[in-house]
Amino acid sequence: MQKSINLILLFLIFNVSFAQSKYETPEVDPIQIQKTYTEWSAYQSKNIILSRDFIALDSNSKEISKESFLNQLANENFIPIRLKSEDSKYYYQLFQIQPNSDTSIKATINQIGFDAHKNFEMEGTPFPKFSFKDLNGNLITNESMKGKIIVIKCWYIHCTPCIKEFPQVNKLADEYKDRKDILFISLAEDSPEKLKAFLTKRPLKYSVVPNLKVYMNEALQLNSFPTHFILNKDGMIAKVLPNFESLEVALEKESKL
Structure with missing residues (x-):
């Protein structure tokens, strides 16, 4: 009997120690x-x-x-x-x-x-209703995006951190280019004319939607740029992210669901 009690105590001590050792x-x-x-x-x-x-x-x-x-x-x-x-x-x-x-x-x-x-x-809430046209004239709406994972980058031309991460987000878009169920869209504050001139020198491999300062301020209530969103296939916000590093990790996880 005493031997059994000792074994139980040792088991409990080991498990407590193991749990504590995780961090x-x-x-x-x-x-x-x-x-x-x-x-x-x-x-x-x-x-x-x-x-x-x-x-x-x-x-x-x-x-x-x-x-x-x-x-x-x-x-x-x-x-x-x-x-x-x-x-x-x-x-x-x-x-x-x-x-x-x-x-x-x-x-x-x-x-x-x-x-x-x-x-x-x-996170876990529906992305606000939208109906946008990108620089190429393509219509983008909540309904047309259903059934796809949507990666959204919010930015503007004079945002230094936004531009600095262009090479990284472009590489990310290239990595997923064969995934037809993953789309990359960017929402920009600036006018079509300014964006087209800027993107000639600094390409972005996302669909670019112009003139969205009011939408980002009021519907999304953003006060920090860049901000990235990942929407799941039901149009719900899976993640809101402040930089490329966290975006890369979150998208890898979402893409496997």
Whole structure:
């Protein structure tokens, strides 16, 4: 009897240890990384992608919902840090912003958290009704897009980050060119004349729809560019993404569904 109890205890200890070992310590020192805004910003931009799927932990290492995690980033006094892990999952934990840290860190992370939370809330909702004509005169509507995965890039000519990722999104479009069920569309603020002149020098391998500043401001309520959407085959928003890196990962996942 005693031997059986000991075996059960060992089994429980092993499983608790295994569960805990999935994520361990922060990959960087949460205090040291806040010494300067530049140091923190470099880490944040390279290592924290809030649009990806991740397991969220609060400041006490308790697992919480992604929505709660993003809400705390937007409204409270935390930064996210990735934890070292033994599996392929991503673990992000909230850590207190230090009292002597640059105030720009809190201001920036609150804005990043706000944008990420807003994007997260759009996921799982229908994409707003549209009926557009692209630069080639092709009509694009919600109904004509049903049954296809739609990748949408929102941008404008004078948006430096939008233009910087052109080579990457063009390469992505090339990778999926044989998938007839995946379409790449871009919504641009600018006039047809300006876009045609610009795209002669900087080609974009998406269908380009002009004059959509009002639609993007009012229907999509965008305040950050570029913004990427992935719509599933039912016309629902599967993902809202701030950059190419997160788009590439999300599209690979969606394309396999």
